[in-house]
Amino acid sequence: MDEQILSAALDLFIESGVEGTSIERIAKRAGVGKLTVYRRWSSKEELIAQAVESLRGEAVPDEPADAPLAEQVERLLPRWADAMVRPRFRAMVARIFGSSAHHPELMAAYWENHVVPRRRTAHALLEQAKREGALSADTDVEVLIDMMVGGVLFRLLQPGNPDAAEMRRYLESVYRQAGLPVGNHSSTRPVQD
Amino acid sequence: MDEQILSAALDLFIESGVEGTSIERIAKRAGVGKLTVYRRWSSKEELIAQAVESLRGEAVPDEPADAPLAEQVERLLPRWADAMVRPRFRAMVARIFGSSAHHPELMAAYWENHVVPRRRTAHALLEQAKREGALSADTDVEVLIDMMVGGVLFRLLQPGNPDAAEMRRYLESVYRQAGLPVGNHSSTRPVQD
Structure with missing residues (x-):
């Protein structure tokens, strides 16, 4: 029901x-x-x-947060890439952003109930990456999360429809650009938002 | 007229x-x-x-591209910050993103006529920052532009209305997180998009 x-x-x-x-x-x-x-x-x-x-x-089902990074990334990136290139997913993202000014209650409800808990997880993981030296000590973790998530969503709303393979390479570039290890082993974990 | x-x-x-x-x-x-x-x-x-x-x-009028970075950033950041916290600007950004799936012709026209030229300038400036060593040699400049612009726009569409001072600090954090110098002198120039 x-x-x-x-x-x-x-x-x-x-x-x-x-x-x-x-x-x-x-x-x-x-x-x-x-x-x-x-x-x-x-x-x-x-x-x-x-x-x-x-x-x-x-x-993209939530991953157990205690799996090693390489495993998580290997499972998550292709799933995210597949999901993001689906027209329905893209249309949904566009609708959420498009509602944010005229219908702030929707973004507020989504943010509070669903985004905040995942951001908390992502925040903890990136802080751990800082402690372990994978990210530099002066990283502003909240800003970095915005740049990673925002960058990917921005790419998704741009003209041109990347296929899943292209989107996967793009996601890998964002991880690398953020300073996170991709395609190798480490005890840090990816951002899940 | x-x-x-x-x-x-x-x-x-x-x-x-x-x-x-x-x-x-x-x-x-x-x-x-x-x-x-x-x-x-x-x-x-x-x-x-x-x-x-x-x-x-x-x-935010376009700046002469040959002014030193510190000057450009000092002039541009507060202007961007002021502009971005205006409800009309925020509503406009939301409308553009919201149109991208159902009305791709609008995003296509905006992208081709207005964004691409500014991205070309930003690209050249960031490539110069790479050559000068301000950014690391393996920086993917296109991805970095998406992360900077996308991160800021994403922040703008989130719940909570930052004031201009808060938005300015946020923009500075994004510049710093990208690896660009903020609040000091250098010959590199900021992203203009």
């Missing part, structure tokens, strides 16, 4: 943005009553945020 | 996105005939792209 509702919410959001999405339309498309939706989510923004997160999680 | 048309196009784009903007509505708001607009721009995407560029250029 939840799955149908999340899927309907994501479809509507991608097709019509926040303003074209309502609990009523989501319920109708999912074939359930409005009250069923309201019992579970208090606002369309929260529901859309969880729907977005479900596509992200399905494309 | 051009100025009124560009201003009307930008207002409409920020209010209603690409789909809510048409040459007809732009002409009406600017108080001119449709043909007057069509004589000058062949599509609404080109017109919106130029309108976007006019706001950018007004907020």
